[in-house]
Amino acid sequence: MTDLPDLYQELIVDHNRNPRNFRVPADANRTAEGDNPLCGDRIKLFLRVQDGRIADAAFQGSGCAISKASASMMTQAVQGKTEDEAERLFKAFHAMVTAPVTNPAEAAALGKLAAFGGVRAFPARVKCANLPWHTLRAALQAPGDRVSTE
């Protein structure tokens, strides 16, 4: 039996209820949309990238608690990061939701994002956690693009 509290940790429930950076910044210079057609999760991500760093990250959209909390915590985690650092975080997050983190440096880099480790026990929900991160990657690599988890 899998444990529900592992999935819906307090931190995730809180970010779902009060998503951070849930706004449309006036000065965004990179955007991308992500959707998960199977669930109906939709996210629009706004970045302001300045001198190779993510100066601001915000999002809009609708979705389940996991995707919304993931977007909220991601926008916090990538503030001030370089594009390379954001890409490394994308990879670390992606790895964490499919297998336990063994590398201490990676665990440290993930910080609070470790809350999403509980998703591992719910394979159908992994894509919910990943959607904002795929959208981030699209915004950085192919701005204006649409990504889909299907």
Next chain:
Amino acid sequence: MTTTSRSEARRANRPGPRRAPDVEALRADFPILQRTVQGHPLVYLDNAATTQKPRVVIDALRRYYEEINANVHRAVHTLSEQATAAYEGARAKIQRFVNAAEPHEIVFVRGTTEAINLVAQSFARPRLRAGDEILISAMEHHSNIVPWQMVTAERGATLRVIPMDRSGTLLLDQYRDLLTERTRLVALVHVSNSLGARNPVAQMIREAKARGIPVLLDGAQVLGHHRVDVRELGCDFYAFSAHKMFGPTGIGGLYGRAELLEEMPPFQGGGDMIRRVTFQETTYAALPHKFEAGTPSIADAVGFGAAVDYLAGLDRDALEAHEADVVAYAVEQLEALLGVQLIGRPADRTGVVSFIMDCAHAHDVGTIVDQEGVAIRTGHHCTQPVMDFFGVPATCRASFAFYNTRAEVDALVRALARVRKVFA
């Protein structure tokens, strides 16, 4: 669980006062209903997606492979003859089940989707001209939208949509206005898989036929719940899936009036659908084989026949009444729950209750109730236009079969209380 109670539950067409069916005895016919999920007894409320299979169907599949397996309509050896008899026997059972006039009016297909595509490609496509119209409704499954979009786009024809109101009821006045001399076909869902609305198809068919317009019904959500007589309905095509009526996946049927099927060109080319092939030309086989190219899903057709036998042997009126009681109870219980909103309130509802919770997205609800052993569907149910109409990204859907009980509704309600505990 005695054999007496089982046979009582099965009494079919016996005169006298109706007895409540012994649902517990019937549940014992379904091996999967005995299992647990996440440490709880399985509460299976996803019957609109697929129904569970009784042991007689599972046995029919096994017996076919253990005792009969051979290709059909080919060899003269004993196994092939027996396989052909079993396959064609299943067709005759399904013919009787829907009261088609002839066995060859039943074409075996993979399911409802393929049945509709067959009609789109073989019936509509050659007939459609620029400016023609095909009429569907606002509550169609994607499988009764996309095939018509494909064929109308190709032919320069137009897809028109019968609107509905917020209760999930089709607007019949507008339907009448949409039936014009340009309408080539009405393709209509009999029972909506996302709202549970049972459309007044008999009346709608009469009105289309009065104008000489053929009608296809998507019956995917019907035959496992209600008796259907295709001749009494007067439809031209009726599409259905075995797996939503306690039979195997991968097999379904298209009923088509012989007169129309005769005129239609084949859907696919290959073996079994020909009479004579040379490199210059091919003469097609007679009905229904003209539409069954290649080796069919023989075992699944035989299993489908077993499912139909099983259903025909039940007291279907009593089970229909029982299922209606459980669905009405679910509506009543869900309506009473704080923070739950029903999506669609059709006056004639059957089998399906869609709802949303204000504190949680449908997918979170689905994950949490699964932890309590309750299986419901969450998402758009392949009816995105219905979700758009109601302005919701997704719904939770509890869908019922005759083997569900009021106690299972109670289990769903308890599981929803847990959702509130996590989120509210």
